Structures are given as structure tokens and as C-alpha cells.
Amino acid sequence: MAEEEKEVLTSQIVKAHDDFSWLYLNQRYSDITIIVHGRKFYAHKAILAARCDFFKFVFYDHVQAIKESPEAIGTDISVWAFQELLRFIYTGAIITTPNVTLILELLEISVNCSFTDLENFLTNKLKSALNLENAYDILNVANSRDLDELRDACHTFMDENAPEIIASPLFNNLPQKSAIGVLQRDTFCAPEIAIFDCVAKWCKVNKDVDNLVIQCVRLSLLTVDEIVSTVRPSELVEDETLWAAIAEIIGIKPKTSFYRIKKSAVLLTSKRNLNTYAYHPIDKSSSITVRLGAPSQVNYIKMRLLDEDLRFYSYYIEVSLDQRNWKRIINYSYPCRSWQDLYFKEEMIQYIRIVGTYNSASQDFHLVSFEAYYKSDIPKLVGDIICPDKNFAILNKKALVIEGNNPNVLLKQHFEIPGFTYHTIDVDQIVVHFAQPYMISRIQLLLWEGGLFRYFIETSVDKTNWRIAVDRTKANCSSWQLLQFDERPVVFIKIVGTYSTVTNDKVKEFRCALLKCFGNNDDN
Structure with missing residues (x-):
């Protein structure tokens, strides 16, 4: 039946x-x-x-x-x-x-x-x-619209086709931001002299503000002959910088540039599901272990947890050079979902072990994609938690409004997009779930124009225990709210309106148009 x-x-x-x-x-x-x-x-x-x-x-x-x-x-x-x-x-x-x-x-x-x-x-x-003709245009749109998933796909494609990418005249169509994003990657693997030739051609038709594109060339990976016969005559690099690079090449000074390593990794342990994700049962002995193509300096991991629904996971990550001595670099007992951006102190490693400890939907831990890198610039960290200097309360960072009406509007990236997220006074609330924990101490909240509101904001790392961050329940508020509070780890933010002059069908509504969240980076 x-x-x-x-x-x-x-x-x-x-x-x-x-x-x-x-x-x-x-x-x-x-x-x-x-x-x-x-x-x-x-x-x-x-x-x-x-x-x-x-x-x-x-x-x-x-x-x-x-x-x-x-x-x-x-x-x-x-x-x-x-x-x-x-x-x-x-x-x-x-x-x-x-x-x-x-x-x-x-x-x-x-x-x-x-x-x-x-x-x-x-x-x-x-x-x-994606192909060798359209990858440049797609990357430009991904960068201009902050579409992280599409940008990462472009970068991966360009990594896999690096020699062809820099040989194409279409590379000259990339704006400075896009060119830097491609060339500064450790996994963009091509002969360094070929990368310099590409940059030199790019500089002839584009303005390299502050020489940021030419700085992506790792001069100490060239030979002395290449510097003397090719780089110096171009007049794109100052002699002082060239002499410093030569000193590194001949061993007078230690190298400051990491080698480019073609991205390759082998999945050593875990089960697979039709190549869509790796997984392991959540118990005391199972894990997912990845072997990098070569021992590498790593300080950043980007991975995606299965996110076909609202499920969330907890996990920890350990690294090793020999599979005998392991060091724990990430320990997230928090409810994490979708894309994870993980930074830590650089380590020389070849093996990475990911251990899932909780799944809200089943007894397995699922890993859809995984990448490991070295990055020259990393954000401020408090332990293993990012203290962001840029707003992360956006859809592209996989933030999610899990309670509230018109949920996606609150997390828009562009102010010119109209609309608001709202809840009914004394009935419900607005709750935002971030993809991973962040250390935050500042919130910018745009209240709906034309109304007066009172509200309070609480934060939580588990959606069970809440901590007050802001109390504006005794004064009428309007427009932008610039809010500061003591720094803390946050996975959930709850916004509760207690008073509103805005009525819809005789029902009082608390409305907010935009939410931005930041960490405390005054000492950066």
C-alpha cells in the first residue's frame, strides 16, 4: 500500500x-x-x-x-x-x-x-x-563575482594544463587579480622561465600595479644564465632583486621560494562511492588517509564535506612525513558543513589523515574533495580557528540561514541586491549556520530602511549553549548597526527582534537586509 x-x-x-x-x-x-x-x-x-x-x-x-x-x-x-x-x-x-x-x-x-x-x-x-579557450573568461567572471567553487575549478583545470595556459595569448586577457591567482599557486607547475616569458608578454599589454604579477615569478628557481640572458634585459625586475635571487641559486643565501609541485595525491585508506566521495565508518579505528605526490611544505587544506542536505560533521586532521609520527593540526568538534578552509603552521609532510567523529545524518564520514597547499599569506589564527579580516557571512563561503524567512537575502554579497530576511516578533527568530568555526568580534547588521527595531544577538558553537553578544532591546535602532563584542569562536549566530514598527497583515516583522561578520585583526 x-x-x-x-x-x-x-x-x-x-x-x-x-x-x-x-x-x-x-x-x-x-x-x-x-x-x-x-x-x-x-x-x-x-x-x-x-x-x-x-x-x-x-x-x-x-x-x-x-x-x-x-x-x-x-x-x-x-x-x-x-x-x-x-x-x-x-x-x-x-x-x-x-x-x-x-x-x-x-x-x-x-x-x-x-x-x-x-x-x-x-x-x-x-x-x-572548461577548455583551453574559455577557461580565462570563466575565471574572470568567477573572480569578479567571488564564486569560489567555480574559481577553484578553473584553477584546478589550469594547474592540469599549465604549459598550455601560459603559452596561449589568451592569458593576456586576464586582469591582474586573475593572473596573480593562477601564477602564485604552488601547484601551477611549468618551467619557471616559461612562466617569466608569459608574464613579460602580459606586462606589455597590461599595467602591473605594484609589480604584483612579476613578483609571482620565483626567480630563485631559474638558472643564473636565464636571469642574465632573459630576465635582466627585460628590465621588469630591479637589479638588486636579481642579485638576491642569484645569491639563493648559488647557495650563498637560503632559498625563499618553494618549488612548484604538480598536484598528485593517492588515497591510501577509506572506501569510495562511485568516485563521488571517499568515506569511512565513524568508529575508533577508521580514517581517510591521503599520500601527497612528494614531501611538501603545507599550511593550508581545502576540503569539501558531503553537502547534499543540511547535515554537518565533526572531525580532526593529523599529518605525518613517515606514517609513524603523527601531529594533530586541526581538531574540530564543531558542527561543520560543506567547504572547509583550514590553515595551520607550515609542516613538511607527505601523509594526511582525516578522521570523522560525527555525522548528523548517518554513521559514515564523507569527503567529496581534498586539496593541500602552501600559501605565503595566511590569516590570523587563534589555535586552529581563523580570525577573518574579510566578511565570511556570505553564500559563497557556504554560510546558511537555517531559520528565518527569505533566508538567502541576508547573506548576499552585493548591497545593490534588494530584499530582506525577516521573522515574526515573539514567534520565531533568524539563525545563521557557518560552514566552520570562526573567531569573531565584530558584526555589521543593516536593518530594513523605514522601520525602527529592537533586538539582541547571541552566538553559539553547538546551537545548544548560547552566549549573548549584543543587546539592543532598550533603544530604537535603524539602518546600519556597527557592533563589537569580546572575541569568541562562533558557528551559529541568532538574531532575535523584540520590537518593530513594521507591520505586514497586522503582524509585526523584524527585518534585516544584510549581515557581515569579521574577526579582530587590529594587530595585523
Whole structure:
């Protein structure tokens, strides 16, 4: 009987999908017309608002204007991109196109509209489409929009094709930030003289502000002959710097540049699931162990925990040079999820052991991806916890609003994106779950313009024990709130409104438009 009921439910879901798809570009029952470069698109406000936070805000905050004029005009988007945006809203799919430029346009629109489902869909599509011609354009968009997952995919692809990447004239199209991000990686492995030749060509057509791109060339990895015959005649590097590099090459001074190592690693222990993730049962003896391609200086690990749902994990990480003597570098008993950015004091290692100690959804620990690097600049650390100098309360850092209405809006990266996250006074609250613990002492909170509010903020590392951070329950507050409190590890932030002058259908709402969180970096 249960199977029959499940079959009926599935068929109804399919039918509902087909019914909504039938409404795509259908003038019948439409209640708004959107004009893009002269072409009319017929749509339905309820469907647009249900699928996309941007439209929800537009229809919620501008109801009277829309009633008076059921037509809206768009000029900053192409006809194709808007048509595919609507197609995804109504059908959950887009028309396949080999034109990466069009896909990138649609991706930028999805970011502007805080349309996370479409953003993730297009990100995966672009990752699978990476090649030697389009990787540069994709990387530029990933950097300009702070799309970490897409940027990492571009970097990995470029690592795997480093000689071809620097030999292509398309490299000159990279802006300074993108060029630095590629060249400074220890895993971008190509002959150093070839990297210098690439940089020299780039400098002829781009302005290298503060010589940051030329500094990515590891001069002490060149030969003396290469410095004298190629680098010095270019006049891109000062003689004093060249003499210092030569001193390192001939052994007068110790080397300050690490060798580039082609990324390779072997999974020694753990089970695998169709190459989608490695895993081990959570017990006292199992683990996932990775062997690096060669002994390496490492101070940064980036890994992704299985994040198909809201599950979270706890774990610790140990490193070794010989598999006999192990040193624990990370010990996270906190509820962690999705991407993990882990920094620690540099160690010469070849083996890394990841041990899961908890999974909120099952008895296995799942690891989707894993990378280890040496980074010349690392953030301030308190123990094994990052004290960030940049805002990490953003979707791209896998922060998640787990309680509250219009959840994605609070964690947007661009102030110009409209909307707000809210909760009903005396009924619920807003709770944010960060992907990993951070040491924080400062919060910037933008309250919804046009209202007066009172509120308090609490923090927690386990969502059970809460600690007060800010109490603004006795004074009316508005606009930006610049809040400071004693530094502490934080995984969860709870924002609770206690008073509001904003009413919706006779219900008092506490509204906030933007949340930013930082650590204390005054001594950096």
C-alpha cells in the first residue's frame, strides 16, 4: 500500500511540473508583461516570486506600482538570457548552448537576483565545459563575482594544463587579480622561465600595479644564465632583486621560494562511492588517509564535506612525513558543513589523515574533495580557528540561514541586491549556520530602511549553549548597526527582534537586509 501511495505522489509531482511548464511564455492567465529590448514576455507574478527572491522582493515592495502598470521593462539583459531565466523558473532547465559567453551572462544575472538554484546549476555546467579557450573568461567572471567553487575549478583545470595556459595569448586577457591567482599557486607547475616569458608578454599589454604579477615569478628557481640572458634585459625586475635571487641559486643565501609541485595525491585508506566521495565508518579505528605526490611544505587544506542536505560533521586532521609520527593540526568538534578552509603552521609532510567523529545524518564520514597547499599569506589564527579580516557571512563561503524567512537575502554579497530576511516578533527568530568555526568580534547588521527595531544577538558553537553578544532591546535602532563584542569562536549566530514598527497583515516583522561578520585583526 505504501508503495502504491508513493507511485501516485510521484506521478502527481511529474504532472505538476508539466502543468507549470505549460505556463512558460503562455499569455493565458499571465498577470505581468516584461519587455526586454522590445520583446514581450508574459509571466505570472506568483510563480516568479515563489521561485526567485529577487522577484519576491519586487512584487512585495512595489505592489501598488505593479497594479498601476502591469508591464515592466528590462534593458540590462539580453533577450536570450531573460528567456532562459524564465525557462529555468518555470521548468527547472535551460536550453543547452555551446556559447559560454551566454551562459556567463545568465550566471551573472542569477547572482544579481540571488537565484541560488540557477547559480549552482550554471556553475556545474561551466565546470564541465572548461577548455583551453574559455577557461580565462570563466575565471574572470568567477573572480569578479567571488564564486569560489567555480574559481577553484578553473584553477584546478589550469594547474592540469599549465604549459598550455601560459603559452596561449589568451592569458593576456586576464586582469591582474586573475593572473596573480593562477601564477602564485604552488601547484601551477611549468618551467619557471616559461612562466617569466608569459608574464613579460602580459606586462606589455597590461599595467602591473605594484609589480604584483612579476613578483609571482620565483626567480630563485631559474638558472643564473636565464636571469642574465632573459630576465635582466627585460628590465621588469630591479637589479638588486636579481642579485638576491642569484645569491639563493648559488647557495650563498637560503632559498625563499618553494618549488612548484604538480598536484598528485593517492588515497591510501577509506572506501569510495562511485568516485563521488571517499568515506569511512565513524568508529575508533577508521580514517581517510591521503599520500601527497612528494614531501611538501603545507599550511593550508581545502576540503569539501558531503553537502547534499543540511547535515554537518565533526572531525580532526593529523599529518605525518613517515606514517609513524603523527601531529594533530586541526581538531574540530564543531558542527561543520560543506567547504572547509583550514590553515595551520607550515609542516613538511607527505601523509594526511582525516578522521570523522560525527555525522548528523548517518554513521559514515564523507569527503567529496581534498586539496593541500602552501600559501605565503595566511590569516590570523587563534589555535586552529581563523580570525577573518574579510566578511565570511556570505553564500559563497557556504554560510546558511537555517531559520528565518527569505533566508538567502541576508547573506548576499552585493548591497545593490534588494530584499530582506525577516521573522515574526515573539514567534520565531533568524539563525545563521557557518560552514566552520570562526573567531569573531565584530558584526555589521543593516536593518530594513523605514522601520525602527529592537533586538539582541547571541552566538553559539553547538546551537545548544548560547552566549549573548549584543543587546539592543532598550533603544530604537535603524539602518546600519556597527557592533563589537569580546572575541569568541562562533558557528551559529541568532538574531532575535523584540520590537518593530513594521507591520505586514497586522503582524509585526523584524527585518534585516544584510549581515557581515569579521574577526579582530587590529594587530595585523
